[in-house]
Structure formats: structure tokens, C-alpha cells
Amino acid sequence: MGQYGWSLPVAASSYAGSIDFGLGLIHAAMLGIFVLWGAFFIYLLVKYRARPGVAAQREEHGSGSKGELKSLIPDIVIMTFEIALIVFYAIPVWSKIKANVPDVKDPVRVEVIGEQFGWSIHYAGPDGKLGPRKIDLVHFSNPIGLDRSDPASADDVVMGNEMRLPVNKTVLIDLMSKDVIHSFFIPEFRIKQDAVPGLKIPMWITPTKTGKFEITCAQLCGFAHSLMRGDVHVQTQEEFDAWYKSRLATIPAAAAASNPSEDF
DSSP: OTTOOSSSOOOOBTTHHHHHHHHHHHHHHHHHHHHHHHHHHHHHHHHTOOOTTOOOOOOOOOTTOHHHHHHTHHHHHHHHHHHHHIIIIIHHHHIIIIIOOOOOSSOEEEEEEEETTEEEEEEOTTTTOOOOBOGGGOBTTBTTOBOTTSGGGTTOEEEESEEEEETTSOEEEEEEESSSOEEEEEGGGTEEEEEOTTOOEEEEEOBOSOEEEEEEEOSOOSTTGGGOEEEEEEEOHHHHHHHHHHHHTTOHHHHHHSOTTOOO
16 A cells, blocks of 8 residues: 555656656646636626626627637637647657567566456566467466477466566566456556457566556456456566576476576
């Protein structure tokens, strides 16, 4: 609960500030519009209030009259603001976060696979290769059907509802779903993306703060939707490497086929 207050959750990713700027700008604009329109309505109520001995006056306006043209001024101002917001803020930020995956050296590669009602986190390991998955290998003990006989799977680690990430290092994520539409949401990272069956959706995160954060499903996905949650632990590189090696050691085939001394 320390991540939350009266405002937005703590910003814990490299692009959280960009998202927060847009949210703050829109809220400030809406507050300004509310105050201006409220003041204008109060002015009209006072100026044109009913008074004894003063008859109501009605002015007929024809198409294109000066009064009608003046009434369009607020609409033009709002439309100009919205166009500027899209051109100068929304498109550049969307392109940075969603349209382009950063080209970085030695990223952490992860697959996130949603299903009713949980998240499977599949780590590529130091070789940077995600092992193949086969549907006929899916089992309670192997929820994503990882083919451990393939050399690319030798250093892969799979976790249920638990994600571990090193701080200040870019993480490339492929988001998928095994059944229905889910939505992968980490409020502190300002990341929310639908997981759609049949699609592999690329995402990326660069965590900037260590700590424990919550993964939730933001799309109603069934009767146990509220239970579909997990935890993100952002650690130092040394802590992440130690955790990874400890997990790899619990997989006999993987431990024998890989070099656990090699860091990410």
C-alpha cells in the first residue's frame, strides 16, 4: 500500500513520467474548462436573472449570424487543444512506448502467458533464446508446454504469478494468452496491454525502482478474474542473478545443460 497515495501510484519505469505528464495535462485542462464554464454560467444566471418590470427578450438568429459564429469559439479552442495534444504528445509517446521496441544490448527476454486464472512468466536465460513450447507437453507441472529436450530451453526458467526483474535494465516481453482476452497491468510501471489469444504482442519495460509491485488482470476474464494477480520483484542485478541461479538449480535437466555461473 506504500505505492499508493492521494495521487497516482509511484512511478517505477522509464516512461512512467511521460504517461503521468499526459494525465496531468488532461486533468488540468478539464479542471480549467470546468472552472471557466462554471464561472460563465454563474455570470449568465446573475446578468439575465428574472427581475420585476423587465420583460424577457428573445433575439432571432439567422444562419451564419454573428452570435452563432461567436458561439463556436469555445468549440474551436477545445478542438485546437485536442489536435495539439494528439500531434505533439500522444503520437510521439505512443510511438516511443508502443510502436517501437528499443534496440538494446543484452536485454532480459521474457514471455508472459495469461490463462484463466494466472500468469506464467517464461525467462529466456543468459543465451537470450526462448525455448520452444508444444501444446502436447502442457501439463499441471509444465503450464506453458516448454520442451526441455531442446537446447534453447536449457537455461529457461518458468514462474507462476511471479516476475523478477533487474533494476535499470530493459526487459523485452512477448505477451500472449492461452484462452480468453486478459489485460496485463502493472500500475507503477504505467503499462497495460491486452493479451489476445492467437497474438504475440511485444512490450518493453525498464524498471527504475527496486521493490515489490502488483500484476493484475484489467480485463474481466471469468468467474475468478479477481484472483488473477501476481507480484513483480525489482532487484539489483546481483540479487536477480542469484535468484535466477537458485531457480535454475531446481531444474535437474537445465542445471546439467547450462553454466549457472554465467550472468545475464
